[in-house]
Amino acid sequence: MAADSTSAVSPAEQAGSSTYVYLAAFFAALGGLLFGYDTGVISGALLFIRQQFGLSTFRQELVVSVVLVGAAIAALGGGRLADRFGRRATLLLTAAIFVVGAVLCAAAPTAGLLVAGRVIVGLGIGLSSTTVPLYISEISPAKARGWQVSLFQLAITVGILAAYIVDYAFSGSQSWRWMLGLAVVPGLVLGIGMFFMPETPRWLARRGRPEQARRVLEKVRGSADVTEELQEIEATLAASQERGRWADLWSPTVRPALLIGTGLAMFQQITGINTVIYYAPTIIRSTGIPSASGAILATAGIGLVNVLMTVVSMWLIDRIGRRPLLLAGTGGMVITMGALGLLFRTHVNGGSLATLEVVLLMSYVASFAVGLGPIFWLLISEIYPLKIRGEAEGTAAATNWVFNFLVSLTFLTLVQVMGASDSFWLYGLLSVAGWIFCYALVPETKGRTLEEIEATWHKTHPRTAS
Numbered sequence: 001m002a003a004d005s006t007s008a009v010s011p012a013e014q015a016g017s018s019t020y021v022y023l024a025a026f027f028a029a030l031g032g033l034l035f036g037y038d039t040g041v042i043s044g045a046l047l048f049i050r051q052q053f054g055l056s057t058f059r060q061e062l063v064v065s066v067v068l069v070g071a072a073i074a075a076l077g078g079g080r081l082a083d084r085f086g087r088r089a090t091l092l093l094t095a096a097i098f099v100v101g102a103v104l105c106a107a108a109p110t111a112g113l114l115v116a117g118r119v120i121v122g123l124g125i126g127l128s129s130t131t132v133p134l135y136i137s138e139i140s141p142a143k144a145r146g147w148q149v150s151l152f153q154l155a156i157t158v159g160i161l162a163a164y165i166v167d168y169a170f171s172g173s174q175s176w177r178w179m180l181g182l183a184v185v186p187g188l189v190l191g192i193g194m195f196f197m198p199e200t201p202r203w204l205a206r207r208g209r210p211e212q213a214r215r216v217l218e219k220v221r222g223s224a225d226v227t228e229e230l231q232e233i234e235a236t237l238a239a240s241q242e243r244g245r246w247a248d249l250w251s252p253t254v255r256p257a258l259l260i261g262t263g264l265a266m267f268q269q270i271t272g273i274n275t276v277i278y279y280a281p282t283i284i285r286s287t288g289i290p291s292a293s294g295a296i297l298a299t300a301g302i303g304l305v306n307v308l309m310t311v312v313s314m315w316l317i318d319r320i321g322r323r324p325l326l327l328a329g330t331g332g333m334v335i336t337m338g339a340l341g342l343l344f345r346t347h348v349n350g351g352s353l354a355t356l357e358v359v360l361l362m363s364y365v366a367s368f369a370v371g372l373g374p375i376f377w378l379l380i381s382e383i384y385p386l387k388i389r390g391e392a393e394g395t396a397a398a399t400n401w402v403f404n405f406l407v408s409l410t411f412l413t414l415v416q417v418m419g420a421s422d423s424f425w426l427y428g429l430l431s432v433a434g435w436i437f438c439y440a441l442v443p444e445t446k447g448r449t450l451e452e453i454e455a456t457w458h459k460t461h462p463r464t465a466s
Helices: 017-053 057-085 087-107 111-139 142-149 151-171 176-181 184-195 201-206 210-221 227-238 246-250 255-270 273-286 292-317 322-345 351-370 372-382 386-418 420-441 450-460
Strands: none
Touching (some): 017 087, 017 184, 057 087, 087 176, 111 151, 111 372, 111 386, 142 151, 151 292, 201 210, 246 255, 246 386, 255 420, 273 386, 322 351, 322 372, 372 386, 386 420
8 A cells, every 4th residue: 555655755755745635635525526416416306306206295305315314324333434444444435335326326217226325325425424524634734724624525515516517417308317327437536546545644653553654644744844743643642542432422521522513513404504405406496497407507506606615715714713714604694594584485486586596595505615514524523532533523424414314304394384484584593593502612723733622622621531
């Protein structure tokens, strides 16, 4: 394996070391692209799947949301897999699962087999959501960790946009099988790319392989002196030699971070983002845009805004910090959800109001892309102690998928019962609660090493530090 046999870095190699880190982060982030593609592509494909299989409202919700069952299961176990077998090996497994799931979805002759394929895709999404931020955070330098981990969220948004574009390209022929099956391509690229990438130095050191950890650090840091960083990693490991257990999640040193991670996971979903991602064409058609192709094209515009604002967040995240972006973005979600509810209250469709509703959807997604979108995934890769990092991040990711499932499974029914206006106002009120939670509890982690962040929890509860 290339990473395990890397020798000390020569001056000629030092100039390319940053590129090497970027490549490792890029290939890992393809897991996020698949995450985004497989969650976004169903929004357009559903318009044609429901016709072919004659799906009721509940069965439509099931086809959309069943992927999240697989995601929750895999996210919960993904941390343990990543801790036991390595971050790199888990990502290789993730790539294989994505490929198998995409093939089954594309070939499914019945709605039942389509649902089974979506569950398999969900397993890949769950492993990706746990392992990709973990891998990138452990291989990135502290000063650039924010934007590099945020590559995961950027890749998610690019995947969603790609899904919308593919949906539009095949909408004329109603070829939903091609829409779902094209996920095979990035799945293969992820697998091939990660085959040549290194394991993270922190995992290697934890498994008693310090020399290999040093070689990887020299490779990814280049001219930087890695001795201090390696000593810091080893000192953290020495302070917690025993293997992390699920019970450790409730220890006083981990509990505050667990609350923050699971709380952010919940608010990222119950504030309504995936009602837009999964059902945007359905929402847009309800505004008076008549054709499926037109609704999907407008949805692609929302996807483009998602990508661009995620890039803005990445540019700012290591400059002004996590908290300011989180609070500003969540505040924007409150305002736009409130305005959407007001517009839908008018019961007037078409014309300029339809355009305004699409603009507000774009503004809502932009607010999410600046704040809760990337910062949730970044923080859960930063705030947990190394001993329990895999399990803790898996718990946060699984919580995210459980609430994602609940929201996506109930959205169409909620609109039928409450109406679109009250539904959006409900999400707006939940966004208010999310803003209060972030203001009260979420810490700033900008510019701090993972070991410094971990030391903060031990300082808070010195008697219980292990």
